[in-house]
Amino acid sequence: MKAFLITGFCLLVIALPAAGQQDTSGTNAVQRSLLLKQVIISPAKSVSRSERDLHQNHLMSLTDKILERTPGITMIRRGNFAMEPAFRSLNNGQITLTIEGMRIFGACTDRMDPVSSYIEPNNLESIALTESPGENANGSGIGGGIDFKLKQPSFSESAKTSAMIGSGYETNGSAFQTLAGINVSNRSFALQANGIFRRSGNYRAANRGEISFSQYRKWNGSISAIVKTGGKSFLKGDYIQDEGFDIGYPALTMDVAFAKARIAALSYHYRDTQRHITWETKGYYNFVDHAMDDTKRPAETISMHMDMPGTSRTFGAFSSLAIGIHPKHHLEAKLDGFRNELSAEMTMYPPGASPMFMYTLAGPVRNSIGLSLSDIFSINEKLTFRPGLWMEYMHDDIHGKEEREQLSGMFEGNLAESRLLSNINLGISYNPTTEWTLGASASRGARASTLQESYAFYIYNRPDGYDYIGNPSLKQESSYNLSCSGAYHNSNFRAELNVFSYFFRNYIAGRMLQGYSTMTIGAMGVKQYINLPSAKIYGTEFALRWAPAKTVTLSSVNTFTRGEDNEGIALPLIAPFKTVNSIMYSAKKTIIQAETVTNSSQSHVDMPKYGETPTPGSTVVNLSAGRSVPIKLAKSLKVSVLLENVFNRSYYQHLDILKIPRPGRNLIFRTSLFL
Amino acid sequence: MKHAIHILLFSFLFLVSCSKDDNEPASPHSKIKIAEAVTASGISVSLLADQNDLSVAYNKIYVGLKNKAGAEIKNATVTYTPIMDMHTMQHSSPVEQPAYSSTTELYEGAVVFSMPSGDMGSWQLKVTVNNEPVTFDVSIKQAAANTKYTATFKGSDDQSYTVSLIQPAAPKIGMNDLELLISKRQDMMNFPPEEGLTVEFSPEMPSMGHGSPNNVAPIHTGRGHYTGKVNFTMTGDWRLHLKLMKGSTVIVEDASLDLMF
Ligand SMILES: [Cu+2]
Ligand SMILES: [Cu+2]
Numbered sequence: 001m002k003a004f005l006i007t008g009f010c011l012l013v014i015a016l017p018a019a020g021q022q023d024t025s026g027t028n029a030v031q032r033s034l035l036l037k038q039v040i041i042s043p044a045k046s047v048s049r050s051e052r053d054l055h056q057n058h059l060m061s062l063t064d065k066i067l068e069r070t071p072g073i074t075m076i077r078r079g080n081f082a083m084e085p086a087f088r089s090l091n092n093g094q095i096t097l098t099i100e101g102m103r104i105f106g107a108c109t110d111r112m113d114p115v116s117s118y119i120e121p122n123n124l125e126s127i128a129l130t131e132s133p134g135e136n137a138n139g140s141g142i143g144g145g146i147d148f149k150l151k152q153p154s155f156s157e158s159a160k161t162s163a164m165i166g167s168g169y170e171t172n173g174s175a176f177q178t179l180a181g182i183n184v185s186n187r188s189f190a191l192q193a194n195g196i197f198r199r200s201g202n203y204r205a206a207n208r209g210e211i212s213f214s215q216y217r218k219w220n221g222s223i224s225a226i227v228k229t230g231g232k233s234f235l236k237g238d239y240i241q242d243e244g245f246d247i248g249y250p251a252l253t254m255d256v257a258f259a260k261a262r263i264a265a266l267s268y269h270y271r272d273t274q275r276h277i278t279w280e281t282k283g284y285y286n287f288v289d290h291a292m293d294d295t296k297r298p299a300e301t302i303s304m305h306m307d308m309p310g311t312s313r314t315f316g317a318f319s320s321l322a323i324g325i326h327p328k329h330h331l332e333a334k335l336d337g338f339r340n341e342l343s344a345e346m347t348m349y350p351p352g353a354s355p356m357f358m359y360t361l362a363g364p365v366r367n368s369i370g371l372s373l374s375d376i377f378s379i380n381e382k383l384t385f386r387p388g389l390w391m392e393y394m395h396d397d398i399h400g401k402e403e404r405e406q407l408s409g410m411f412e413g414n415l416a417e418s419r420l421l422s423n424i425n426l427g428i429s430y431n432p433t434t435e436w437t438l439g440a441s442a443s444r445g446a447r448a449s450t451l452q453e454s455y456a457f458y459i460y461n462r463p464d465g466y467d468y469i470g471n472p473s474l475k476q477e478s479s480y481n482l483s484c485s486g487a488y489h490n491s492n493f494r495a496e497l498n499v500f501s502y503f504f505r506n507y508i509a510g511r512m513l514q515g516y517s518t519m520t521i522g523a524m525g526v527k528q529y530i531n532l533p534s535a536k537i538y539g540t541e542f543a544l545r546w547a548p549a550k551t552v553t554l555s556s557v558n559t560f561t562r563g564e565d566n567e568g569i570a571l572p573l574i575a576p577f578k579t580v581n582s583i584m585y586s587a588k589k590t591i592i593q594a595e596t597v598t599n600s601s602q603s604h605v606d607m608p609k610y611g612e613t614p615t616p617g618s619t620v621v622n623l624s625a626g627r628s629v630p631i632k633l634a635k636s637l638k639v640s641v642l643l644e645n646v647f648n649r650s651y652y653q654h655l656d657i658l659k660i661p662r663p664g665r666n667l668i669f670r671t672s673l674f675l
Numbered sequence: 676m677k678h679a680i681h682i683l684l685f686s687f688l689f690l691v692s693c694s695k696d697d698n699e700p701a702s703p704h705s706k707i708k709i710a711e712a713v714t715a716s717g718i719s720v721s722l723l724a725d726q727n728d729l730s731v732a733y734n735k736i737y738v739g740l741k742n743k744a745g746a747e748i749k750n751a752t753v754t755y756t757p758i759m760d761m762h763t764m765q766h767s768s769p770v771e772q773p774a775y776s777s778t779t780e781l782y783e784g785a786v787v788f789s790m791p792s793g794d795m796g797s798w799q800l801k802v803t804v805n806n807e808p809v810t811f812d813v814s815i816k817q818a819a820a821n822t823k824y825t826a827t828f829k830g831s832d833d834q835s836y837t838v839s840l841i842q843p844a845a846p847k848i849g850m851n852d853l854e855l856l857i858s859k860r861q862d863m864m865n866f867p868p869e870e871g872l873t874v875e876f877s878p879e880m881p882s883m884g885h886g887s888p889n890n891v892a893p894i895h896t897g898r899g900h901y902t903g904k905v906n907f908t909m910t911g912d913w914r915l916h917l918k919l920m921k922g923s924t925v926i927v928e929d930a931s932l933d934l935m936f
Binding site for chain 1: 848850851880881882884886889907908910911935936
C-alpha cells in the first residue's frame, strides 16, 4: 500500500489536463462543480437548450466579462478593455496563462495586454482553472493557472455545414460587435472558422460623465481544421489572429496604437478509446506586437512625446500522454518546452534636443523545459488521490550586444540565471456518501521571477507611481499551499466551500532604492524587485445553488481573500469580499436572469509601502433575458437583452487602477442567427 | 554546445576579416592624414588624426616622419605647440607631447583646442622635429550643438582649470569608461596637467532632469588623467557634472561637460 502510494506520487500528476480530457467525453466531477475549474463557454453538447442559448449569446461579450464572473477570478482593470485576470488575488507570474497549453506572454511593459485580451469567446470552448501548482501541467506557479481551451471542430458521420452570424449593440459607449462562424465537417475532415469585430466609443460612468480614452477597436479571426490520419489519429492546425487598434487606457498615461497577436499551432492527436490512451504532440509559435501611443492625449498632460513599442515571441512544443490504466486510475505525463523572447523600448523626443532611446526590456530570453506527471487513482468508491508533480528547468539570458551593454550599467556580474523549479501537489477527496465530497490538498509551488521582474529597466508602475528596476538575481518565489473543501449536493441543491491559504517564501515585491533618480517624469521614485522573506494569502470561496422549481435557479457565489507580507502589512491588489447572487428562470425557449454583484469595501491596504488607498464597497444589479425564436430557413434566431448596472451606480472596484469609475447603465441587445 | 557554435562562427568571421585585411596595402594604423610638410633639412612630416576634422575638444594628433630616402624615422624628438593668434594676443592650449609608438609607427600626442577657428582668430600647430620647426595651419571646428567636450573654469584659488573629455569617445548606452584630462593655466603658453585633485562626479540628462546609478568618480591615474565610469541609461544629451577639490577645499563647484549620442 505504502509502496503503491509512493509510486503513485512519484509518477506525478496533472489532474486538470486529465480532467480536461475526460470532459470532452461527457460528465465529470470537475465539470459539475459549481466553483471554479471549468467555465463552459461554448458547450458542444450537454446542458439544457436554454442554457446553451444563453452561452451562445455570450459569444459577443468580452472574454474579460466572462472571466470576471468566474468565481475566484478578479480582474485588474486599466481601461475598458484587456483586463488582467488574477486568481485568488494571485497574478502576473504567480499563475500561468496558457492557450490550449501554449505559453504566450504579453508584449506590454505596462501589462496592457494580458493573454486573455488576444482571445475571444468565440475562439473558446472553455476556460479551465487549476488551483494547485503541481496539478498544472502548463508551467510553474504559485497558484496553478488558467488555460483557455480552444473550440474544436469535430468529425461527423455525414457531411455537415453550419454557420452562425450575430451582432450586438451596447448603448453605453455605442459599442458594437459583429461576428460570424462556419463549421464544415465530414468523416475525415472538419474545419471551423470564426471572426469577430468589435468597436466601442468612450463609455459613460454614472455621474462622472464620459470617461475619456476608454474606446477600443479590434478584430479577431480564427481557423481550426482537423484531418483524419488513421482510425485513431488526426492532425490539427489552429491559427488565431487578433488585432486591436486605438485602445484607450484611462488609468495609464498612454494608450495603445495597436496590439496584435498571431498564434499558430500544429498538433498530432492519437486517441484509443478502448485502451483509454490519449496522446497529443504539439508545436506552436506566437508573436505579439504592441505599440503605445500618447499622441491623442491633450498636450498639457504630456510632458514629452514618446514611443514605446514592444514585442514578445514564443515558440514551444509539448507532448502529453494520458492513460486510463483502469477506470479508477488515470495517469498523465507531459514534456513541455518553450522559448520566449521579449523586447521593449522607449524613445523620448525632447524639444530641441536629440531623441532619447533605451530598452525598457533589453532583450531578455527565457528557455524552459518542463516535465509533468500526474495521477488520479481511487482506492475505493470513497477515496481518491491526486498526486502531481511539475519540474522545470529554466534559463534566462540577455540577447544582443547593445542590450547587454545597456544592462552592464545597471546590474553587476552575470546577467544569465538558471533555475530548477519544482511544484508538487497531493490532493485527496473523500466521498462518505453520494451527497458529500470532502477534499484536501497540500502543495508546494515555486515560480521564477518574470522577465520583467528580472530585467525591467525603469518600467513605470502606475498603481504606486514608481519606476521599477529588475533584479536578475531574484530567488524563486515559493509557497506552501493548503486547502480544504467540502461539497454537498442533492437533486435540487448544491453547496460548496473552499478554504485556502498560501504561505510564501521569497515573495517578490518592490523596494525603494535610495539615491536613484526617476526616468519617468512625475514618478515618485525608483523601486527594485526584491524577495521579501515571507508573505501569506488566505481566503475562502463559498457557493450555493438551489433550484426550488424546475425552471427557477437561485445561486450565490462568494469569495474572500486577504494578504499580508512579512511585516503584517497588507499586500497590494487583494480583492475584498465579493458576492454574486442571482436568480434565473429558464423555460424551454426563454431565459431570464437577475443578478447582484457586491464588493465590500477594502480598507486592508497600505499606502507607504505599496501605494494603495482604501476602496468603498459597491453593489450593482444586472438583468438579462434571452429567447430563441423559430424562423423559416434557419435553425434558430436568438435574441437577448441585457441591462447592466440597472440603477446607474457610480462605482469602482479595488483592483481598478487609479479608481476610474466603471460604466454606468448599459443596455445591450444581441441577436444571432444559426444556419 | 551553443557556445561552441558561437566560437566556431566567430573564429570563422575573424579569419575572413583578417584575410581581407591582408589584401590591402600594409598600414599599421587607420589614421587620417590631414596635412603634410617638409622641414628645412628635408624630413617629411605627416600630420594625422582620428577624424577628418579637428574640433574644440581633446584631439589625438599623430605625426609620421620620413627622411629624404623615404625611410621611417623612429627616434626623433617631436614636440607640439598649438598657437591661437587672436590678432591682439596669442595663446596656446593644453598639450600632451608625442611619443613614438612602434605599433602604429607614429608619434602619438594630443592637443586640446579650446576654441574654434574663425573671426576671433586662427590656430596653428607648430611641430618641432629635432629642433626644426614646421608650422601647420589647422582649422578647428566648433563642437556640435549641445555638446561641450572641453571647458575652462575659474577656480576658487583664482587659477583657471581646463577639463577635457578623453573617454568615452564613442559613448553607448550602459557603462562607459570615463577619462578626463585636467590642466591648469600657468600662463598663456603653458597648461601643465593638474595632478592630485579629488573629483566628484554625477551625470544628468538636462532635458529630463534625471541622472543614473552606479557611476564611479574619476581618480587621478597620472599626467593629469582621471579615470572612472559613467553609466548612460539612454541615448540623448548628457551633462557630466564635476566638482573639483584639492583635499577638502572645493576648487570648482560645478564644472560640467556636455555630450550627446
Ligand atoms: Cu502598453
Ligand atoms: Cu532620459
